[in-house]
Amino acid sequence: MLKSEDKVADSASVKRNRSLSASFKGLFRSTSSTNNSTINIKGGHPNKIETQTKRTANPDNSILSKLTASKEHELHTSRNRSAVTSPMSANADNTVSPVQSPKLSGKHGVRTVGKMTLSRAGSMNSQESFTSDYIIEEEDDEEENLGDHQRRQRISKRESRKDSTSPVGIDGLISLDARLESRSSQESTESVENKKCSNNNSTGQIFNRSRSRRNSVKANSSNARRSLSLKKVNSFSSINSANNTNSSIMSSPKPPYIRGRAHADTISATTLPTSRNVSEKDKEELKCILQVESFKVFENGSHEHNLKMLSLVSGNVDTDKVKSPTGNNLFSFSGIFKNHSKADEANADYQITPNKYENAKSLIPPKRILACKTTDKVDKYRSRSRSNGSTSSDDDEEEDGKIPEVVNSKAAVSSPELKLINKLSEKIHNHLQIKTVTINNNTTLDTSGENEIPAFSDLYGKSIGHIGHGAYGVVSVCARPIKYTDIPPLQAFTKEGKIFFAVKELKPRSTDQVEKFSSKITSEFIIGHSLSTSHTSLNNNGTMVKTSPPPNILKIFDLMENNDSFIEVMEFCPSGDLYSLLTRKSKGGTALHPVEADCFMKQLLHGVKFMHDHGVAHCDLKPENILFHPNGLLKICDFGTSCVFQTAWEKHVHFQSGAMGSEPYVAPEEFIQDKKYDPRLVDLWSIGVVYCTMVLGHYLWKIAVKEKDALYASFVEEITEDKQFYVFEDLRHVNHEINRLRRIALYKIFQWNPQKRITVEELLHGPWMKHTRCCVSYRNSDILPVYEEKRRIGMNK
């Protein structure tokens, strides 16, 4: 634990100041507490501390911890690094948690594998970088000093030796060339397997990416062969038969030699044909060139996710035989928001290109319950603002008696939300304080008393089991048969004639203060619902435009009140969360393929950018809060700790103070006492950590505080002294160029000085993401070109 004299704040004593306008500051602001044992890093959300404690304080029980321990061990052993156990990392049984890995020795124990300075990174230009198909990533010092001619001679000599170095990658990446080589040596098998792979329903697994470095060595590929295969993949798309592929590979001229260490990455995706160049016939016959457990890459560079569904829904669900655990509904708040309509869907700014999203049809939300007029809301805002007092300049305007002008029409929190916040807060307080509230279970009421809504089970079906545990209760799945009233396109997940919902029960714990619980529910529902609903805003030309939320925000349908709890109804994500994906038993818990991770990264950035554009920062981005559909569609969930840094009436971004989130993902500036930070930039730091967790399979560090974490301290030291971090330098990708761009981006993300950190938007616009294939096309986006490609017949629509 931190000492009191440390500059780093003990977050227990830090009260998070949510930057909401004074009118509803009290609703979202976490209640401060002096109870160190409960608050810790989570600030106003002690629940999360407990979750965190579960996962870090007891690494023996953590799958991820074990996984990391073994991976760290493997990594360190392979580099001949002597391990020095961090003082904070010793466990009873000598296991090492993800963040308790041994500190590296020597000059941080890092072997210099190539210089990648921050200044150099800043000068990178994506246009330049793509002028060459083969990027030389690393140079040994000696070679760097040679002239071109000498270097070429040296390279050709080396190449002629045909050394047998393995084209291995790290963390279980199998090299594509090794795979290709395997093809050539196993012609008959390959042809069968290839057929399997090009069949969308194939379960055949040609290449197992979970192979270790050692195993990869057995793939007996050479540098020369790697280069060769790299060259050949470029012509891969024009080859339709497996036999032709092989012969073409073998007869191809040798490509330039790639200097430096052996790499798993041998394909430049930039050289792969785009689908626009591929005829319909070719599309049908596109071959799978890489298949891992739930992920395939096709010869044109496109990919397909096929994530496993939770067993709860993968079987046949008989919803008639299960009971609703949630009882009858009492109040529904959902109707205050605009309903999604067909028109909204048609105007959606995105398009899911892979497998047709089975459930991409719309669920009709419950009846509209409240309809509030803008003037009412503004009045409410003003009166609350006055009664609470105000501090910001925006609020001062109201003190003058003027109606606040909407300056940010995109903001997630504007008049309708404010109205709902008031209503909801009142209701929550009443509900929690007047425990004896008598409610007739046979009657369903809404907040206005105008409409009657059906019973819970009629709306959302019956529970078929639990899928998660949140800090305030369980998350379960409810299902019911699709009704004729469910007009497509449905927004909820459907399968075999049934429609599914995730239902989170929010129950105050005895120790909870009402305000804290109220804040959690209010944030969770209002922000979640607002973000997942279409908004109308002014564009640059001054015309009103309707913006649809990106597909990467979990849809929040409803909030209901039960006898002793609140029930939030959400879109159900049948493939679970990223944490489960990274720790899944079937894989023994390994990292994701970099192409898969990049796709997820792009989706995550799109989702978070959308949040930021609407004045909301998530503040707790971590694998547990990232959910998936089987087609790889990513959903950001859990807005319970999100902060509104800019409402519709505010011109300026409010900075925050106090640490929020889960330790390994929290940005360093959050730990600095009394430091105000930009919540958007801390989100980006968390995204960076999430990305590294995806590709490494373990945490980067336990906490971004030098005094507390040896790994983080070594990161800071390395960057300071060498301008590089071995973890980033050692990352491998199937594409050299993307690997380089990614490395540059990582250095820009992991700037401990937030002022130097790249923003979400810059990252999304940047070369790495620009050249990253994503299975979601964001139509009408100025960020991404629309992928009009239809990679495989049957994958779209």
Ligand SMILES: Nc1ncnc2c1ncn2[C@@H]1O[C@H](COP(=O)(O)OP(=O)(O)OP(=O)(O)O)[C@@H](O)[C@H]1O
């Ligand atoms: N819509 C959903 N679809 C599928 N799984 C879900 C869904 N919502 C939640 N889960 C599962 O339940 C777990 C807990 O949910 P969630 O994180 O929302 O709870 P919480 O109370 O906010 O937890 P905490 O505050 O500790 O982060 C998630 O990690 C996820 O595995």
